[in-house]
Amino acid sequence: MPKFLVLDPKDNVAVAVEPAKGGEVAELSTGGSLTLNADVPFAHKTALAALKAGDKVVKYGEVIGAAYRDIKPGDHVHVHNIRSLRNEVKK
Amino acid sequence: MSQPEIQGYLRPDGRYGIRNLVAVVATMDNAHPTARRIAQTVRGTVTICPGFGRAMMGEDAAQHFRTLTNMATNPNVFGAVVVGLDKKSSHDVAEAIAKTGRPVAAFPIEEVGGTVKATEQGARMAMQLCYDAARQRPVPMPWSEFVLGVECGGSDGSSGLVSNPATGAVADMVVDRGGTVIMSETVEMLGGEHLLAARASDPAVRDKLVKAVGFCVSYAAEHGIDLLGSNPTADNIEGGLSTIEEKALGAIKKGGTRPLMEVIDLGFRPTKKGYVIMDAPAPGVENISSLSAGGCQAIIFSTGKGNTSGHPISPTIKVSGNPFTVEAMRDNIDVDLSAVITRGMPLGEAAAKLEKELIDVIYGKPTSACLLGETEVAISRILRCL
Numbered sequence: 001m002p003k004f005l006v007l008d009p010k011d012n013v014a015v016a017v018e019p020a021k022g023g024e025v026a027e028l029s030t031g032g033s034l035t036l037n038a039d040v041p042f043a044h045k046t047a048l049a050a051l052k053a054g055d056k057v058v059k060y061g062e063v064i065g066a067a068y069r070d071i072k073p074g075d076h077v078h079v080h081n082i083r084s085l086r087n088e089v090k091k
Numbered sequence: 092m093s094q095p096e097i098q099g100y101l102r103p104d105g106r107y108g109i110r111n112l113v114a115v116v117a118t119m120d121n122a123h124p125t126a127r128r129i130a131q132t133v134r135g136t137v138t139i140c141p142g143f144g145r146a147m148m149g150e151d152a153a154q155h156f157r158t159l160t161n162m163a164t165n166p167n168v169f170g171a172v173v174v175g176l177d178k179k180s181s182h183d184v185a186e187a188i189a190k191t192g193r194p195v196a197a198f199p200i201e202e203v204g205g206t207v208k209a210t211e212q213g214a215r216m217a218m219q220l221c222y223d224a225a226r227q228r229p230v231p232m233p234w235s236e237f238v239l240g241v242e243c244g245g246s247d248g249s250s251g252l253v254s255n256p257a258t259g260a261v262a263d264m265v266v267d268r269g270g271t272v273i274m275s276e277t278v279e280m281l282g283g284e285h286l287l288a289a290r291a292s293d294p295a296v297r298d299k300l301v302k303a304v305g306f307c308v309s310y311a312a313e314h315g316i317d318l319l320g321s322n323p324t325a326d327n328i329e330g331g332l333s334t335i336e337e338k339a340l341g342a343i344k345k346g347g348t349r350p351l352m353e354v355i356d357l358g359f360r361p362t363k364k365g366y367v368i369m370d371a372p373a374p375g376v377e378n379i380s381s382l383s384a385g386g387c388q389a390i391i392f393s394t395g396k397g398n399t400s401g402h403p404i405s406p407t408i409k410v411s412g413n414p415f416t417v418e419a420m421r422d423n424i425d426v427d428l429s430a431v432i433t434r435g436m437p438l439g440e441a442a443a444k445l446e447k448e449l450i451d452v453i454y455g456k457p458t459s460a461c462l463l464g465e466t467e468v469a470i471s472r473i474l475r476c477l
Contacts, residue, residue, distance in 0.1 A: 005252070015248055015331075017432050042415060043248025043395065044331035057333075060251070064282065064337035077333065079319065084334040086281050087311055087318040 001027040004034070004046060008061030013045040013077050015059070020046075026074075038076040045077040057082050094268050097453050099166070099232035099388070103192025106166035107232040109388045109453045112137055112404060113220040115213065116163045118156075118175035118184045119144030125174045125200060128210045133217040136172075137403040139163055141380065141470040144180065151474035156180075158358030158470045160187040161384035165404045166236075169224040170194035172213045178202050194220060234268035235364060239449075240382030240390035240405060241274045241345045244375035246323075247330020247395030251341020253412020253431045253441065254393035260442030261391060261449060262347035262366070271364045273355075273385050274346035276373035278307040278322050282336025283343045287368070290351045299354040303370040322373060326396045330413075345393050357471060358384040375400045377469040379407055389452055391445065399423045400467060401460020406452050409459060410445055425459050 002020035006029050014028055022038045026046060040046050045059065051071040056063045065082045075081065099107030113136045117126040123140040130138045139162055147155050163171050163184070170193045175181035178199045185197035196216045198209045241258050243250055262272040280287055284304040291297035311318055323332040332338045352363040357371040358381055371381035375398055379390055383405040390407045392398065397420040401407035411417050414429035426448045430436035452458060460466055 007252075015252065017252075041331065043252075043413070045248070045333070059337060060340045062283065062286075062336070062340050064340060065334035078331070079328055079333050082333050084282075084318065084336060086308060086336060087334075 001025050001033065002040075003027050004029065006030045006048065007059060010061045011058050012047065012049045012051065013057060013059050014048055016040045016042055016044055016046065018042060034074050037072060037074040040076050047071045047073050047075045047077050049073055056085075094234065095450050097232050097234065097237065097450065098229040099236065100169065100227050100229055102166055104164075106386070107236045107388075108166040108168065110167040110404075110406065111169045111224045111227055112167050113217055113224055114139055114163055114168050114171040114404065115217060116159065116171050116173045116184060116188075117141070117144075118159065118173060118180040121145060121176045122174045122200060125206045125209050125213065128206070129172060129174070129213040129217055132210065132214040133221060135221060136217050137466070139403065139468050141468045143470070143472065145176070146476050148474060148476065151472055154357060154473055155470050156184065156187075158381065158384040160184055161358055161360065161386070162380060162404055162468065163188050164191045164193060165383050165386060166388050167404050168193065169227065170220040172217045172220065173197040174200065174209055174213055176200050194223065234265070234270045237265060237268075237270040238361070238385070238387045239265045239270065239272045240379065240385065240387030241272060241393070242276070242375065242379055242382060242390055242407075243279070243342050243345055243393040244378075244400065245394040245396040245398035246327050246332060246338060246342065247413060248332060249330075249411070249413040249432065250393055250395040251344055253428050253438075254395065254410045255341055255344040256438055257412070257428055257431075257441040257445050258345040258391045258393045258410065259347040260438065261446045262345065263349055264442075264446060266347065266349040266365050269364060271361055271367060272347065273361065273367050273369050273382055273387055274343070275369040275371045275378050275381055276342065277303050277368075277370050278318070278335065279339045279342040279373050280304050281307055281339050282334070283339040287343060287346075287351060290349070290366075292350050292352050296351055296354055300351065300368060303354060330396045345391075355385070357381050360386045372471050376467045377471045379405065380468050380470055389449060391449065394424070397423060399460065399465045401458055401465050403466040403468060406458045407460050408445075408448055408452055412441070422463070423459055423465065
């Protein structure tokens with residue numbers, strides 16, 4: 001089982017410390033486990049909880065951005081579904 | 092806790108260098124070929140070729156020549172040969188170096204009669220400086236005179252887990268021994284600046300930090316720039332970093348945990364000891380050049396995906412905790428901390444390994460960047476030339 005670190009109790013994402021494939025069951029450092037919906041490369045993130053578009057993403061116990069589409073537990077969390085809250089670009 | 096003894100070369104300005112370098116300094120891009128030719132002729136010398144320099148204006152010119160001069164008078168420099176196209180820039184830079192008590196001579200290409208003569212005369216001077224430098228012996232150096240630069244580049248999701256926290260633990264050791272640590276890369280504090288602000292020693296320091304980080308937000312907005320792709324960079328994104336906040340929260344771990352004593356502008360020297368932030372752009376080469384100008388005798392450069400850059404004056408130690416990178420880029424990484432991830436090595440043990448490397452480098456061990464010549468200099472621009 002690929003290992004994932006939960007860095008802070010407040011976090012809603014966990015970090016892969018080895019490359020993981022969709023369908024595998026991730027072993028969380030907090031003791032639980034989670035089925036992955038997609039591949040999660042080394043040092044990338046997966047969601048621990050369901051996130052609605054606009055929900056804050058928390059890692060290290062701090063806000064790292066917000067979801068811009070709904071995210072399910074076990075999804076790969078990256079630039080395709082979250083973005084910065086500090087860099088607003090006017091289109 | 093016991094602290095290791097360190098040594099350095101005492102300079103006329105009272106600072107201590109961990110290297111005893113003869114620098115060949117180009118005041119402008121047009122003198123780079125001559126500076127490089129001199130350094131090729133006289134083995135063991137290093138070049139400072141920062142690009143630009145010609146017809147620069149206002150604060151841009153001031154920043155260029157301040158940073159150049161402060162690199163050339165980094166404690167690791169024994170003496171310097173200065174080459175420039177014109178008399179004024181050559182003599183101005185040489186005079187600023189001479190003020191620190193270092194031996195220096197200027198060879199303006201227009202004045203000495205072309206690049207062949209400038210190469211010949213500069214090389215003779217460089218040889219003499221090498222002979223003179225070799226007569227100097229290192230002496231015990233107080234930790235209070237040591238300035239460590241901390242940098243991260245080619246970051247990924249492992250950087251904030253392993254190499255940055257290990258670097259931060261070494262930074263804390265240096266501060267606790269009375270030394271100074273300079274962290275920079277202001278944009279890579281965006282999203283974590285509240286944690287740094289809380290460590291500020293007084294409100295003025297806090298305000299300067301918050302303003303510097305705020306500038307990054309307003310500058311990007313003003314130019315309609317999406318930081319994604321610039322910071323985080325494409326390789327950061329490939330390595331799992333999704334936003335600038337995520338990158339920053341990992342990046343600031345390299346500065347350790349001690350109080351923030353001062354925020355200084357690009358290329359200036361700290362006036363306080365302890366943990367200091369320099370407001371300078373994040374790209375590796377221009378950032379380590381800024382840190383070297385700030386007086387760092389050594390730099391710890393934390394990387395995830397890998398990075399090759401080192402500074403010619405300030406030995407730059409590459410550390411990574413990414414097990415794939417330490418394998419794939421073995422030649423360019425000095426300290427492998429991947430065991431934190433692969434074998435559960437405690438972070439304290441990782442930090443001790445990194446500290447041992449720092450001490451070895453202080454005593455003369457070459458870094459991979461130094462051995463391979465992966466050293467480069469760049470000075471940030473503020474304005475364009477007209």
